[in-house]
Structure formats: structure tokens, C-alpha cells
Amino acid sequence: MKQLIKRELIALWHDPWQLALVSYIPLVGIFGLWWLFSAGLPRQLPVAIVDQDQSQISRMLVRQLQANSVISPIHYQDINQAKDSMERAKTYALVVLPFQLNRDLLTGHQPTIDIRYNSQYLLVGKLLSSQIQLSLADGLRHKALLKQLAAGVPMAQAEVNLNLVKTQVSALYNANSNYVVFLLPPILLALGQLLAMLVFANSLNRELRLNTLQEWFSLGTRRVLWAKILVYTPLIVLQGRLILTLLYQYLGLPLAGTFGQLLLAQIVMLLAVWLLVLTIFFLLQDPARVISFCTALFAPAFPFMGITFPTQEMPQLAQWWRVLMPSSHYIDTHVGVVSYGQGFAVFAQQVTSYAGFLVLIPVIVLLARRVKQANMSQAGGQPSTEAP
CATH class of the missing domain: 3.40.1710.10 (abc type-2 transporter like domain)
Incomplete structure (x- = not known):
């Protein structure tokens, strides 16, 4: 496994675009969005x-x-x-x-x-x-x-x-009606999910661009995939930790719960993203189409979170699309931890909403076997009976 992780790190180092996605591009996006909403409330x-x-x-x-x-x-x-x-x-x-x-x-x-x-x-x-x-x-x-x-x-x-009737409206979790509290976290989450998708999809597409699928299969499909997950999951989680630090430590936005639950929820969300990207990759087997399809799937993440528009009022097709979006499952945990300080028992119950993504695992296995057999046939070899 060490050699496979080293292989992935070397490939990352020699890919300028991939290196940018895990280094300075997230920083530019995070601080650019923070600057846009830094006024807190629209004026004039x-x-x-x-x-x-x-x-x-x-x-x-x-x-x-x-x-x-x-x-x-x-x-x-x-x-x-x-x-x-x-x-x-x-x-x-x-x-x-x-x-x-x-x-x-x-x-x-x-x-x-x-x-x-x-x-x-x-x-x-x-x-x-x-x-x-x-x-x-x-x-x-x-x-x-x-x-x-x-x-x-x-x-x-x-x-x-x-003044027959006097009313007083008090925002429980956003006393100053600050747009940073209201909008910035879900927007950064949508951006982070999109970047995570691009990072993992580029890692998979590199095997197609460099024609290294044969090498991948000879090293063991599952082992190579685990190496990719072990390399990119900590890097994306580090980006998520940076976002949480900016919002709830540097900017001092109210946080009723703890970072631990949010980080665990981000890891679970990333695993769901990886499963979706893997399914699309093995299904399409074309770098441009994989990126295009994944982008079309993940781009509407923000409106599907239900922050600015009630999702129950959306058409049924849109609600099904929302269920496919890992960020839509994560936002419930985020709001619960940030606003209510929910306990770990509620968090564990919310994690069960990701159970539907587990159905993709056998689908990925079947698609990977099909791709492996097709690749071996084109290479003139005999398809192996080893499970991917």
C-alpha cells in the first residue's frame, strides 16, 4: 500500500492542475467568497x-x-x-x-x-x-x-x-441578520463539494489520459482505489477544517457544538462523493464526459440545501435530485451542530441518511469488472477472475 500511495503522490506532484485544486485554488475561492460577503448586510x-x-x-x-x-x-x-x-x-x-x-x-x-x-x-x-x-x-x-x-x-x-398590536422579531441564531452567518457556510460547502469532485475525478481520469488502466488493474483495482482515497480524503478534510477555522474561529461566528462532529460529517460526505464519482467514471470511461456529468450533478448543490428555498416545495424530480447530493445530507448535521449544539446520538441518526449510497458499491464492482475485462481483451490478454 505504501508504494501505491507513493505512486499517487508522485502523480499529484507532476499534475499542475491537480496540485492547484488541492492547494491555492480552494484558498482563493474561500477568501474571495468571504470578501464578497464581508459587509454582512447589503447597504445602499x-x-x-x-x-x-x-x-x-x-x-x-x-x-x-x-x-x-x-x-x-x-x-x-x-x-x-x-x-x-x-x-x-x-x-x-x-x-x-x-x-x-x-x-x-x-x-x-x-x-x-x-x-x-x-x-x-x-x-x-x-x-x-x-x-x-x-x-x-x-x-x-x-x-x-x-x-x-x-x-x-x-x-x-x-x-x-x-399601535394596537406590537410585534418583536428576534432571530434566534443570527441576531444581527448577518448574511455571512446565513449564506457563507452553505456556499463554501457547495464550493468544497465541487472541488472535491474535481480532485477525485481528475485522479481517476489521469489513468485514462495516460493509458495506465492496465497498470492499475495489475496492481489491484481495490488497492489502487484505497490509495487514492487515503491520499485525497485528508487533503479535502484539511480544506474543510480551514473553512471551519475561518468561519467559527477567525470570524467568530456563533458555534453551539463542536468541530469534531462537523469533521466526521465531512468525512462521511466525502465518501459518498467518492462513490458517486466512481460510479460515473466506470460507467462513462471518458474524461470529458465524466467531468461534465459530475459537474452537472453537483453544481446545483447550494439551492438543494434548503437554506434559501424550502425543498419540500420543489418538484418531485428536484427532490430526488437533492437526495443524490451528499451536501444535502451534510447540511442537516451542520445546522444542528452550529445552531442547536446537537449531541452525538442525533449525529449518528443523521449519518444513516447516507445509507442509500451504499447501493453504489456493488454497482461499482460490476462496472469495474466490465471495464477490466474490456481492457484485458483489447490488450490481447485473458481476463482475470480476481475481484476488482
Whole structure:
């Protein structure tokens, strides 16, 4: 086994692309994504404002919007220009203050303030929708209070009339609504899974590119595969440990559990990734097709985690696809450890969700035998009866 591990390490050293995948490319990806989300919460998002009333109250509402750190108002004279700015992604939302807004409020009518946002930007749209409504509500509440006081309603009663129900929203595991806490861990996980797939697929494809399958089979298929797993699993786990260190030690994100469970969960996830890649490799036997198929399979990992979109609302085909994604099984453990500090008994129960990947082992054995026999036949030799 030592000679086989040495063989794999020598091949790694002489493959610049593979060496980059296990060294500096993950670092560039990790720190690049951290830099993108380092602000924590979006600020000064452009919002189109169309003030058709040009009254004192409409200007006050615009000032209320401008006072919100999330919103950066951009004035438009024409509503069609404002719509065009949204379509061109120059602005993410649109607020139309209607004509005779001030008069309708003073006469007891209910004017309609048109608020639109681009829901294609899921998180940005949701954030702007809530912040715009909060800012406008604060401004209109002040106007309503003055109106009641002018009608002779006592201050205490007027405040009760305006605040019949008070609500307080407290985020249990993300008190500051920090996007780093919310988005960065699953995005880094999706990136790490994709890199792990590329690393292992490249190691297997090298045997095809260099035409060393015959050497592989003569050394023993299982022993060569174990050598690859023993070389690349610690390297990928080290990358995962670096991600955890960056998030929960350097950045100080809240961590209720321990690193141990997360690292064990990452190892189990990697073994599932290896099984999927091996199945695709022995099935397709073409470097370009193996990489293309694996990339298509693993690329949608982030939306399938259920962090930004409830997976139970996805079509049935998408839910089946999600089950094939090892990261979708890992994220339950990650959330449980990070947010709830779950115990090892719950972790052991979650690991059983990977049981379906064990079905791939006999499939891999059968495919490997078929490839071995085909390779021996092309070489003019006799196929061996030894199990791969």
C-alpha cells in the first residue's frame, strides 16, 4: 500500500492542475467568497422613487426612505423610466407616491402607494420589501398621530390607536441578520463539494489520459482505489477544517457544538462523493464526459440545501435530485451542530441518511469488472477472475 500511495503522490506532484485544486485554488475561492460577503448586510441598494404628488408629506416619506441605511433612493420623473431601470437592474425596487396623496390622507381616504421589487433577486428583494414598508409605515404613523391630536384625541389614546398590536422579531441564531452567518457556510460547502469532485475525478481520469488502466488493474483495482482515497480524503478534510477555522474561529461566528462532529460529517460526505464519482467514471470511461456529468450533478448543490428555498416545495424530480447530493445530507448535521449544539446520538441518526449510497458499491464492482475485462481483451490478454 505504501508504494501505491507513493505512486499517487508522485502523480499529484507532476499534475499542475491537480496540485492547484488541492492547494491555492480552494484558498482563493474561500477568501474571495468571504470578501464578497464581508459587509454582512447589503447597504445602499438603489431604489427608484416616482413622486407624483410633490407634496410635503411625499417629500417626508422620501426622507424616511433615505434615512434607511439599506435604501438609496434614485428619483425618476416618469414611471416608465423607473420600470426600465428595474428591468436593466439599475434599481432593485420601485416606489410610486400617487398624485393627491396628501389630500387623500387629510380627507380620510386610503391612497395606494405602489411598491414593486425584483423577486429574481430573492434575498435582496425580500430585504427591500420589508425595509421600504417599515420606513413608509414610520412616516405615515407620524402623520396619523398628528391628525388624531388635531382632532382632540389625547396623546396616550392616539398612541394606543396607532399601535394596537406590537410585534418583536428576534432571530434566534443570527441576531444581527448577518448574511455571512446565513449564506457563507452553505456556499463554501457547495464550493468544497465541487472541488472535491474535481480532485477525485481528475485522479481517476489521469489513468485514462495516460493509458495506465492496465497498470492499475495489475496492481489491484481495490488497492489502487484505497490509495487514492487515503491520499485525497485528508487533503479535502484539511480544506474543510480551514473553512471551519475561518468561519467559527477567525470570524467568530456563533458555534453551539463542536468541530469534531462537523469533521466526521465531512468525512462521511466525502465518501459518498467518492462513490458517486466512481460510479460515473466506470460507467462513462471518458474524461470529458465524466467531468461534465459530475459537474452537472453537483453544481446545483447550494439551492438543494434548503437554506434559501424550502425543498419540500420543489418538484418531485428536484427532490430526488437533492437526495443524490451528499451536501444535502451534510447540511442537516451542520445546522444542528452550529445552531442547536446537537449531541452525538442525533449525529449518528443523521449519518444513516447516507445509507442509500451504499447501493453504489456493488454497482461499482460490476462496472469495474466490465471495464477490466474490456481492457484485458483489447490488450490481447485473458481476463482475470480476481475481484476488482
